[in-house]
Amino acid sequence: xxxxxxxxxxxxxxxxxxxxxxxxxxxxxxxxxxxxxxxxxxxxxxxxxxxxxxxxxxxxxxxxxxxxxxxxxxxxxxxxxxxxxxxxxxxxxxxxxxxxxxxxxxxxxxxxxxxxxxxxxxxxxxxxxxxxxxxxxxxxxxxxxxxxxxxxxxxxxxxxxxxxxxxxxxxxxxxxxxxxxxxxxxxxxxxxxxxxxxxxxxxxxxxxxxxxxxxxxxxxxxxxxxxxxxxxxxxxxxxxxxxxxxxxxxxxxxxxxxxxxxxxxxxxxxxxxxxxxxxxxxxxxxxxxxxxxxxxxxxxxxxxxxxxxxxxxxxxxxxxxxxxxxxxxxxxxxxxxxxxxxxxxxxxxxxxxxxxxxxxxxxxxxxxxxxxxxxxxxxxxxxxxxxxxxxxxxxxxxxxxxxxxxxxxxxxxxxxxxxxxxxxxxxxxxxxxxxxxxxxxxxxxxxxxxxxxxxxxxxxxxxxxxxxxx
Numbered sequence: 439x440x441x442x443x444x445x446x447x448x449x450x451x452x453x454x455x456x457x458x459x460x461x462x463x464x465x466x467x468x469x470x471x472x473x474x475x476x477x478x479x480x481x482x483x484x485x486x487x488x489x490x491x492x493x494x495x496x497x498x499x500x501x502x503x504x505x506x507x508x509x510x511x512x513x514x515x516x517x518x519x520x521x522x523x524x525x526x527x528x529x530x531x532x533x534x535x536x537x538x539x540x541x542x543x544x545x546x547x548x549x550x551x552x553x554x555x556x557x558x559x560x561x562x563x564x565x566x567x568x569x570x571x572x573x574x575x576x577x578x579x580x581x582x583x584x585x586x587x588x589x590x591x592x593x594x595x596x597x598x599x600x601x602x603x604x605x606x607x608x609x610x611x612x613x614x615x616x617x618x619x620x621x622x623x624x625x626x627x628x629x630x631x632x633x634x635x636x637x638x639x640x641x642x643x644x645x646x647x648x649x650x651x652x653x654x655x656x657x658x659x660x661x662x663x664x665x666x667x668x669x670x671x672x673x674x675x676x677x678x679x680x681x682x683x684x685x686x687x688x689x690x691x692x693x694x695x696x697x698x699x700x701x702x703x704x705x706x707x708x709x710x711x712x713x714x715x716x717x718x719x720x721x722x723x724x725x726x727x728x729x730x731x732x733x734x735x736x737x738x739x740x741x742x743x744x745x746x747x748x749x750x751x752x753x754x755x756x757x758x759x760x761x762x763x764x765x766x767x768x769x770x771x772x773x774x775x776x777x778x779x780x781x782x783x784x785x786x787x788x789x790x791x792x793x794x795x796x797x798x799x800x801x802x803x804x805x806x807x808x809x810x811x812x813x814x815x816x817x818x819x820x821x822x823x824x825x826x827x828x829x830x831x832x833x834x835x836x837x838x839x840x841x842x843x844x845x846x847x848x849x850x851x852x853x854x855x856x857x858x859x860x861x862x863x864x865x866x867x868x869x870x871x872x873x874x875x876x877x878x879x880x881x882x883x884x885x886x887x888x889x890x891x892x893x894x895x896x897x898x899x900x901x902x903x904x905x906x907x908x
Contacts, residue, residue: 439462439463439464439465439466439468439469439481439482439483439484439487439492439495440462440464440483440484440487440511441464441465441484441487441488442484443464445484446462446463446464447462449482449542450462452539452542453546456543456546458546461476461478464487465487465488465489465490465491466483466487466489466490466491466492466494466495466498467489467490469481469483469490469495470490470495470498473506478506479506479507479549479550480506480507480508480509480530480546480549480550481495481499481506481507481508481509482508482509482511482542482546483495483508483509483510483511484511484512485510485511485512486512492510492512495508496508496529507530507549507550508529508530509529509530509531509533509542509545509546509549510529510531510532510533511533511534511535511537512532512533512534512535530545530549531545531549533545575608575611575612575615576752576755576756576759577749577752577755578751578752578755579749579751579752581744581748581749582744582749582752585612585741585743588739588741589612589615589616589619589741590619592616592739592741593615593616593617593619593620594619594620594621596710597710597738597739598691598710598711598712598713598735598736598737598738598739599613599616599711599712599713599736599738599739599740599741600676600712600713600714600715600719600733600736600737600738600739600740600741601613601712601713601714601715601740601741601742601743602714602715602716602717602718602719602740602741602742602743603714603716603742603743603744603745603791604716604743604745604791605716605790605791605793606746606790606791606792606793606794607743607744607745607746607791607792608743608791608792609674609714609716609743610629610672610674610714612741612743613627613629613670613672613712613714614627616670616712617669617670617710617712620670620710622668622669622670622710625666625667625668625669625670626665626666626667626668626669626670627666627669627670627672628662628665628666628669628670628671628672629671629672629674630643630644630662630671630672630673630674631674631675632673632674632675632676632677632678632679633674633675633678634675637680637683640679640680640683641683641686641699642655642659642661642699643661643662644661644662644663644683644687645661645663645686645690645696645697645698645699646658646659646660646661646663646664646696646698646699646701647659647661647698647699647700647701648698648699648700648701649700650700651698651699651700651701652699652700655699655700658698661696661698663690663696663707663709664696664707666709667707667708667709668708668709669709669710670709670710670711670712671709671710671711671712672712672713672714673687673711673712673713673714674713674714675714675715675716676713676714676715676728676732676736677715677716677717677722677727677728678727681726681729684728684729684732685729685732687732688729688731688732688735690707691711691732691735691736692735694706694707694708694709695707711736713736715728719733719737719740745788745791746788746791746792746795747787747788750784753780753783753784753795754775754780756792756795757775757780757783757795757799758774760795760796760799760800761773761774761775761799761803761811764799764800764803765803768800768803768804770803770804770806770807770808771807771808771809772802772803772806772807772808772809772810772811773808773809773810774810774811775810775811776810776811776812776813778812778813778822779802779811779812779813779815779816782813782816782820782821782822783795783820786820798816798817798820799811801815801816801817801883802815802816804879804880804883805880805883805884807874807877807880863895864895864899866885867881867885867892867895867896870884870885878892878893878896
């Protein structure tokens with residue numbers, strides 16, 4: 439945008455030569471009209487013009503809620519104007535004329551990258567608002583929608599957060615969602631499980647250490663706070679952290695300064711801390727697992743994720759999302775769930791919550807490979823209990839009796855009465871391999887044995903028959 443025709447035409451031609459699209463306008467009013475139809479990633483504007491000038495354009499963009507990055511060009515630059523333009527009116531950059539082409543090219547690409555990040559954030563927010571899905575964190579139920587709303591409100595701030603919920607409810611997914619919606623989303627996300635580390639190592643992992651600070655410290659090592667600088671640190675299972683370490687953590691949260699083990703000085707850190715626990719926070723405090731002062735420091739925002747059994751209406755959407763992602767992981771083509779499978783999912787209490795549901799669906803996707811997941815593809819604990827049946831031996835005419843052994847997808851292996859256990863086992867393995875089209879991994883899953891055991895059995899059969907079992 440420039441009131442001088444030669445200036446705006448020359449800049450537009452240069453921008454197009456760099457492989458970008460460009461529109462021109464002689465003042466702010468024409469620019470706003472064109473922006474109604476032309477979706478700009480970056481705006482480049484002169485400041486001093488008749489009619490609506492650069493200042494007027496920036497104010498109009500602010501009022502419209504338009505966050506498109508603006509690069510300001512002016513021949514009358516001074517520090518006061520720069521501060522007002524960049525800080526008060528939200529310009530991306532301020533450059534005095536005449537601008538060097540290579541400088542403008544770098545600024546355009548940086549501003550375009552910022553525009554892309556803004557759009558990514560908007561996409562995530564809309565997914566939360568309208569679909570209730572961010573990655574694998576899914577929830578169309580009223581309770582989950584309330585949680586998503588809280589995540590959106592809390593994400594832009596620097597305040598600490600506490601996420602509680604049973605194991606497998608998606609606490610780390612919630613923490614990653616907070617990070618993805620925050621201004622820190624392209625900075626590090628670091629997670630540490632406080633329950634997985636011995637007491638002697640947890641402070642080294644959190645705060646880092648200097649060379650020689652303890653036996654085995656052969657070099658300086660950065661801790662999680664350093665690694666998460668300008669980003670987000672998830673302290674999972676905070677209730678399992680030793681109380682002495684909790685006291686040191688509290689001081690860091692208050693002062694934003696860290697000292698490595700064995701270090702002589704502190705250094706400043708800018709890290710957003712999110713803590714998670716599978717304990718009820720109030721009970722953890724009363725039981726002496728969580729310091730009361732640390733609890734109040736972390737509990738600026740508290741998000742409690744309900745167990746899956748309390749939001750069963752979310753199960754179909756969660757399952758649909760998992761099938762899609764697992765098809766990509768395992769190169770399968772599963773399309774949906776049989777109604778009987780969905781009924782089984784809805785009637786089960788899921789003590790392992792979403793993690794257990796994912797594991798069940800992953801197994802079923804691998805076994806089914808394509809089409810619809812059937813009840814027989816599920817782990818035994820999810821299948822309906824079988825009713826008592828009569829003996830399986832079937833005697834026909836004067837011939838020998840036959841034993842029917844169920845096989846995948848309703849097929850059956852028919853064995854004569856008197857068949858040895860060894861021969862029955864071999865028949866079942868061979869028939870299962872035929873069903874999986876010689877996919878040994880899926881066959882082992884169906885048979886409930888390890889892949890190594892299956893290979894050993896095939897080698898054993900091959901040795902007896904004089905052929906390779908591989």
